[in-house]
Structure formats: C-alpha cells, structure tokens
Amino acid sequence: MLDRLPLGRLPLRHRIGVAFAGVSLVVTGLFATVTWNLASYYLVEQGVESATRQLAVNLQLVERAMADTADVGGLDDLLTGLAGTPDTTVALRRDGAWTTSGREVDPDLLPAGVLALAENGTGARQRVMVAGMPSVVVAAPMPGGDVFVEVFPMQRLDANLRFLSVVLFTGVAVSALLGLALGQWAGRRALLPLTAVTRAAARIAGGDLTARLPSSTDAELAPLVATFNRTADDLEQRVSRDARFAADVSHELRSPLTTLVNAAAVLTRRRDELAPTAREAVELLDGEIQRFRRMVLDLLEISRSDTLQREDGELGALVHGLVAVRGGEHVPEVDAPEPVTVRVDRRRLDQILGNLLDNADAHGGGARRIGVAPRDRYARIEVDDAGPGIPPEQRLAVFERFARGTLAGSRGDGGGTGLGLSLVAAHVRRHDGRVWVEERPGGGTRVVVELPGVDT
Incomplete structure (x- = not known):
C-alpha cells in the first residue's frame, strides 16, 4: 500500500526524515494546542473576573453617590473618574436615560441579552466586539430598575494571545524542521551499512571480486557482514x-x-x-x-586476469588505423567528426573493435559505419551493419558465452565461436565502460560501446 503513495517512491532516508518530522509535528502540535487552550482560558477568565470585581466596587460607589441627594453634580464627576482609561466606558441608565463617560459608545451597541438580564435583577457579562474593539461588557442591576454597565477593553489581552499563538505555531514549525533534519541524519547513519553493501556489491558486479565489507562488532550487522563476505x-x-x-x-x-x-x-x-x-x-x-x-x-x-596497460589516445585515429590495417571485403565508413581522447589498453581496444567487425561480417553482411563521438562523460563507438537486426528480447543474450543457437542461425551461417561479443563485454567492463545492442536507424543492428573519456 505504501508503494502506491507518493511517499513510497521517496528514498528510504527521506521517508525516515518525513516520519521523524511527522511525529515531531504531532507531538508538538498537541502540546501547543493544550498550552493555547489552557493559557487562553486562564487569561480570559482572569480578565473577566477582574472586570466583574471592578464593577462590583464601582457599583457601590455609584449607589452611594445616588443616595446623596445633596450633591447633584457628584454623580457625573464620579462616573468620569470611574472610567479610568480612555478605552473604558462607564454607562448608567437612570429613569430610561443613559449617562456615559470614558470612551464614547452608542448604548444601542451593547448586547441586548446582557441588558435584559440586568433589568430583571441578574448581573451578566459577555465578551463582544464593541465599536470595533474586543471588550468585556459587565452589567449589574440597581434599585428602581436602573442599570449600571461597564465596558472594559480587551485588546491587550487579545494581542498577548495572538503573540502566544505565533510563538506556539513557530515552535511547532521549528520542531517539525528539526525532526526532519534529525530524521535525515538518523536515516543516513542507519543506512551507512546498506550503502557500504551497495558499493561493495557494485564493485563485485563490475568485476572487482576482492571487494569486501569491513568487519563490524554490531550484533545486528555482524551476521550480514559475515554472510556477505563469505x-x-x-x-x-x-x-x-x-x-x-x-x-x-x-x-x-x-x-x-x-x-x-x-x-x-x-x-x-x-x-x-x-x-x-x-x-x-x-x-x-x-x-x-x-x-x-x-x-x-x-x-x-x-x-586472462592481467592488468590493463592504459595509455591516452585519440579514439578516431585509433579506429581509422584499425580499419586501414584490417582491410577486407567490407570496409566500413568511419564517422569521427571531432576528436575524442580515451585512456585505454590498445591491445584490448583492437580486440573489441575487431570482434565487433567480425561479428558484423559473420551475421550482418559486414559493418557499414563506425561512429565515434563524445557523449556526456563517455567516448561513444557505434558499429552499424545492414543485417536483419536482433529482436529486443535477445539483445542481452548475445553477450553471453556461446550465445548462438537460433539467433546466430537467423543472422548468418552460424560459423562463429559464440565468444566474440562475450569477450567484447569483458574488455569493456574492465575499462569501466558499457556495451549494448540497439536498432540501427533504417534497419539493421547497432552495437554501442561507451568508454570513459579523458578531460582535456
């Protein structure tokens, strides 16, 4: 199921990093959510309780001022003093008329439910937006059906909560990135033995049978190392x-x-x-x-297992020389538009080209063209014939030893030894190159040899 998902196509160490990042994201996300809920609930409740206690104290002062009938202007002065800050609103509804101080707020903007409860003799409070500002509205009943209301600003609390949310979100994001980095590092460390196995296997596949894994004291890796080396x-x-x-x-x-x-x-x-x-x-x-x-x-x-006697040479000139010395009934055209320098064993290169030309003579009616050109970091040799071609399913088998049978019979008289292309493949591998068969444009067979080039 995992292979069907995009994640299943990622390299293993990347998947480990994503897994670490996901776990870190979930854990820190849950922690941040719980922290946010607890902190916001505590701060809001503290703000509302503080506003409620402040209203209770202010209500007593207003009631005393209203009871003192001798001081008519004292109530207005008291309301002005109770407002405290410019953002706080103090409102008193007396005999159906509103008296306010502090920040100007239209009484119609006050929550009707809170006022209704206060009119019925029950104190109430509510967090609302009043004139575009987050506020808590606290209302208390007074004798005679009057209502005392205070609107306390909450913008500082909201700013603190926004700052807290940014800090928590940033912490979650940083934790996820750190988890990804830690996962990448852990994955790379965990896959070091696998990388060593891959490199050793690649060296063996390339012909270096002396490749071995270093010994390990790890209880889980030691059996793998011992089995591989054995x-x-x-x-x-x-x-x-x-x-x-x-x-x-x-x-x-x-x-x-x-x-x-x-x-x-x-x-x-x-x-x-x-x-x-x-x-x-x-x-x-x-x-x-x-x-x-x-x-x-x-x-x-x-x-033979003797070492290569490599020397630098211009590949086009080497091919021209071999074709000139070889002669024969079918002399192929050498297409070498630009110089390509290679470091090769001349004797084995002559055998590679000679066997390819012999194969073309025996099974493809003779070679028609030998192309020489650079291709990325390689020097490319193409040997084309005009024979019937090789079916795609048999193109790998031709490089096996004694690979003749119906394939050879379909291409000629079958007089070859069945070892020519096998020897070509062995020499190309010793040069750290590659060889394959493909269809020639216009029909026939093209054998392609790529040898490492030399930077000039």
Missing part, C-alpha cells in the same frame, strides 16, 4: 577456479591444436591430389579446425 569469497574462488580451468584446458589444447592446424594445412596444400569427396572433407575439416583455434584463443583471452 558469499564474496565463495564467488571469487569459483570464478578463479573457472578461469583456471578454462586457461588450463585452453593451454593443454594448444599443442594438439597446433598439430591439427599444421596437418590440415598440409592436406589443404595437397587437396588437388585427393578425390572430390576427400577434398570436400578436407575443406570442412580445415574450417572446423580454424573455428576451434579461434575458440581456444578467445577462451585464453577471457581467462
């Missing part, structure tokens, strides 16, 4: 045994093969003295002996 040891030993076997067999065959070649050469020179049936048998024998000789030489070359 498998690599077994693989190296098996490959070495196979190479030694092929080398020994090929070496032992050289002496009798030389005898057969010489004997076939003597018979060939004297074939005119033989009967027609014997002459045909000698020709067949000579062809098979020559094919056997090429196979033994190819097996010896494959089994």
